[in-house]
Amino acid sequence: MTTTTWLIILLVLSVVANIALTARLTVLRRRPLPLPPAATVRDSPQTLHALESTRLELEQARQAADHATGLMQGRDLELGRVRGMLTEAQARAADAAAAAQEALALRKEREGLLTRLREREEEVRLRSRERDDTQAQALARIHELERRLADAEAGAEGPLGPEPVSPAIPRQLPLGRDTTADSSVDGADLGPVVVRAASARGDRARHDGEHRRDAVLLRFAEEIPTPTLLSAVAAGSPRGRWSQSAADRACRSLAAQVGRYGESLGRELYGPGGDDGALGALLRTALQGVAHSMRLVTRGEGPGGEADDAAIEVALTGLLTRLGDGREREHLVFGVGDGALLRLRDGAWSAEFTPGESAPERTLRLPADAARVGWARLTTLPGDVLAVCSPPMAELLLREDVGSWFAARWAGRQPYLTSFLSEVNAPVRSTGGDRSVVCLWDFGDARDARSASR
Incomplete structure (x- = not known):
């Protein structure tokens, strides 16, 4: 218990x-005490003893x-x-x-x-199984693209003929006072961002002995506090006497204007209180500065000593890209005219931006229409390729037959400068205009970019 x-x-x-x-x-307390007998008490010894x-x-x-x-x-x-x-x-x-x-x-x-x-x-x-499955799918996709590339290089079929990487060689030098090199190429490996730029004279200009009228530019926008790359493609008008000089001046002046307003652009682009209205105003101001610089090319040649805008008409498309490692990369694309920004994802090209949304807007040109700049923000994921194109190059990339060939050549790879120029200059039938393009590979992380080099 x-x-x-x-x-x-x-x-x-x-x-x-x-x-x-x-x-x-x-x-005991209630018990009465024994009383002596009523008889006379005798003081006998027995009585005393009892008491x-x-x-x-x-x-x-x-x-x-x-x-x-x-x-x-x-x-x-x-x-x-x-x-x-x-x-x-x-x-x-x-x-x-x-x-x-x-x-x-x-x-x-x-x-x-x-x-x-x-x-x-x-x-x-x-989550680990999903990641492993995604990596396996990515590797399978890479192997498939490599196989397609090998098939395209080895076969004699397709729109590019038996030697698809051999460039078209011009048969004569261009004529005129505004001549420049038949082709130009530039590029850089910037850690997780790889960029290549090329401009080649079109078949029609080569046949007619005319000069190339496009220009491309790559610049590090050091005036913007956040590391940023500026890419630009300027396509001169085929009828402009000074269109090549104007295109080159437009690209260089754009770099100068971005540097002039770099701090403000960085604040509106990447700051927590960035305002789209202020950003649009900065872009209009910068393009107006570009237009003023372009008019210096033909100052005094127009009526009354003014600049001749018809001789320097240019369609300009620019791209500002945030550098550094990141799973989502920020870009700002802007411009005037009929240039285009294309994206290569999962082996297919898609048009992401054109400065002119309607047919009349696509006919706009600098310097006259500098105030009517169009722009847009966009982001890329690791593995994406962006292409800032002149109109003839954009048409080639969006063609189903030729676009798949370029996609197989450029998806997930870092071409050498000479290879990139040869591919842009590949002998394929087109509208005959100049081919100008800036391609930007987003690898997300610099280590991934190094593993994809060739």
Whole structure:
């Protein structure tokens, strides 16, 4: 039996003993003392002895009563102590019950935490499997593109003939005062961003002995606080006497204007409080500065000594790209005229931006229409390729037969400068205009870019 049970038994026994003792004392006190007989008391020795015995018995009874009273008090004290022990035992039992309840609650909480942990572990395993599947699909896609590239290089079929990478060689040098090189190429490997730029004279211009009228430009916009790359393609009008000089001046002046407003552009592009209205105003101001610089090419040749805008008409498309590692890369594309920005993703080209949305807007040209600049923000993911194109190059890339060939050559790769120029200059039938393009590869991380080099 437990301690509490023994305490209860002891308490009951003490109560019973006190009741019995109290009853005995009550009986003794109520018992009448023996009275002497009514007869005359004789002071005989027997009588004196009886009186003495009675007196002794009375004294003993009184002592017994006093002793019983002391016992009663002791029993009361013992009863109070037993009651205190019982109260303490009950308090301990209550504490033990509360502790048991708390232990049960802690056990339930622990089981809940273990359940959540198992759920998180299962989620991590699922995510790991998804990542492995995505990597496997990406590798399979790369192998497929490599196979298609090998087939395109080895076969004699397709729109590019048996030697698709051999460039078209001009048969004569261009004539005129505004002549420039038949082709130009530039590029850089900027960590996770790889860029190539090329401009080649079109078939029609080569046949007619005319000069190339396009220009391309790559510049690091060091005046913008955040590392930013400026890419530009300027396509001169075929009827403009000074269109090539104007295209080159437009690209160089655009770099100067971006540097002039670099801090403000960086704040509106990448700052937390960037305002699209202020950004559009900055772009219009910059393009108006470009137009003023272009008019210096033909100053004094127009009516009344003014600049001849018809001789320097140019369609200009620019791209500002944020550099550095990142899973999503920010870009700002802008321009005037019929240039285009294309994106290569999953082996297919898509048009993402054209400065002129409607047919009348696509006929706009610098310097006259500098205030009517169009622009848009966009982002790229690792593996995407952007192409800033002149109209003839955009038409080639969007053609189903030729575009797939360029996609197989450029998807996930870093071509050498000479290879890139040869591919842009490939002998394929087209509208005959100049081919100018700036291609930008976004690898997300510089390590991925190094692994994709060739």
